[in-house]
Amino acid sequence: MLASRATFLSSFHTSIALRTGRNRILIRPARLTFRPNLSSRHSISGDSKVRHSRKLISRRTMSNSANQSSVVGSIFPEQGQDVELLNFVNDGYGGVIVEMKVPMDPTAFASSLRASISSWRKKGIRGVWIKMPINLANLIQPAVEQGFWYHHAEQNYLMLAYWIPDTKHTLPLNASHRIGVGAFVINDNREVLVVQERVGKLRGIGMWKFVTGVLDPGEYIHDGAIREVKEETGVETEFLEVLAFRQSHMTFFDKSDIFFICMLRPLSFDIKIQESEIEAARWMLIEEFASQPFVEKHQLLKYMVDISMAKIGRGYTGLTPVRISSAFTDRLSHIYVNIGDLNQNNHDGSGSNSCCEDKSKM
Numbered sequence: 001m002l003a004s005r006a007t008f009l010s011s012f013h014t015s016i017a018l019r020t021g022r023n024r025i026l027i028r029p030a031r032l033t034f035r036p037n038l039s040s041r042h043s044i045s046g047d048s049k050v051r052h053s054r055k056l057i058s059r060r061t062m063s064n065s066a067n068q069s070s071v072v073g074s075i076f077p078e079q080g081q082d083v084e085l086l087n088f089v090n091d092g093y094g095g096v097i098v099e100m101k102v103p104m105d106p107t108a109f110a111s112s113l114r115a116s117i118s119s120w121r122k123k124g125i126r127g128v129w130i131k132m133p134i135n136l137a138n139l140i141q142p143a144v145e146q147g148f149w150y151h152h153a154e155q156n157y158l159m160l161a162y163w164i165p166d167t168k169h170t171l172p173l174n175a176s177h178r179i180g181v182g183a184f185v186i187n188d189n190r191e192v193l194v195v196q197e198r199v200g201k202l203r204g205i206g207m208w209k210f211v212t213g214v215l216d217p218g219e220y221i222h223d224g225a226i227r228e229v230k231e232e233t234g235v236e237t238e239f240l241e242v243l244a245f246r247q248s249h250m251t252f253f254d255k256s257d258i259f260f261i262c263m264l265r266p267l268s269f270d271i272k273i274q275e276s277e278i279e280a281a282r283w284m285l286i287e288e289f290a291s292q293p294f295v296e297k298h299q300l301l302k303y304m305v306d307i308s309m310a311k312i313g314r315g316y317t318g319l320t321p322v323r324i325s326s327a328f329t330d331r332l333s334h335i336y337v338n339i340g341d342l343n344q345n346n347h348d349g350s351g352s353n354s355c356c357e358d359k360s361k362m
């Protein structure tokens with residue numbers, strides 16, 4: 001029995017582990033206080049506390065399973081409070097990806113992020129990616145304050161990265177190269193399609209140049225070359241070969257650059273310039289193009305002319321795109337190969353069956 005009716009306080013802690021679905025949920029320690037001198041209607045027993053906690057967890061779990069968002073229905077004790085963990089998917093390389101979609105209070109987000117990192121650390125997770133849409137930019141600072149860094153950004157989101165282990169991170173870096181194309185379009189009269197730029201470094205100096213441009217995201221080299229010629233001059237073309245490519249560093253916003261020199265066959269000849277970017281366009285004999293003083297001084301342009309002349313003389317073979325499948329995805333891609341030599345190798349019986357038609361000859 002308890003001594004006298006004087007107030008006697010006895011406190012103890014208990015922790016309860018429940019399992020709902022795949023998540024193991026830990027209820028933070030509950031402090032139970034006994035006041036023997038109080039009436040029974042004001043007291044709460046340990047069993048009642050457990051039943052109350054079970055009902056609370058059940059409601060949270062059902063709510064999150066019915067309404068998927070950036071928060072998963074798992075509870076994690078963090079600084080004496082129950083904190084909901086961020087929803088994530090595995091990235092396939094021992095890391096996780098969190099794609100934020102639903103607005104959160106920055107303070108609540110910071111707590112969930114700390115608790116999530118603690119949970120991931122215990123599970124051996126290494127890298128963490130957070131895809132933050134532009135409309136949730138107010139959550140960027142809390143992430144940065146916890147050690148996340150900017151990985152890359154697109155028009156509508158910022159990708160943040162974090163490395164959990166106390167080692168040098170092995171996360172892949174941001175895309176390092178920009179891809180450009182130059183279009184060598186020549187007709188049967190040995191005339192090449194050339195333009196004068198309205199904007200850019202070559203504006204106003206009277207120089208004629210090949211059509212050039214940068215690939216759009218998800219665009220193949222040959223498709224980009226065809227598109228650029230159509231946009232700038234209105235001429236329809238057929239892609240033939242990649243004749244060569246150049247790599248350079250520290251170019252656009254300090255990124256590296258790969259520039260593919262492509263050969264195309266014209267399918268139409270009437271010119272309609274893109275007035276926002278092009279001052280003029282015309283068909284010009286390749287010898288006249290090569291004799292421009294700027295071309296003779298500029299090594300890249302001189303190489304482009306030399307390679308193009310070698311191609312016309314049929315002593316040079318470039319690379320033709322061939323569509324191929326993958327063992328890892330349903331998406332198709334392209335490999336650029338020397339079709340002429342490949343087919344000759346196959347015809348000699350030393351290679352596999354020819355997979356494509358030789359389009360390298362005009």
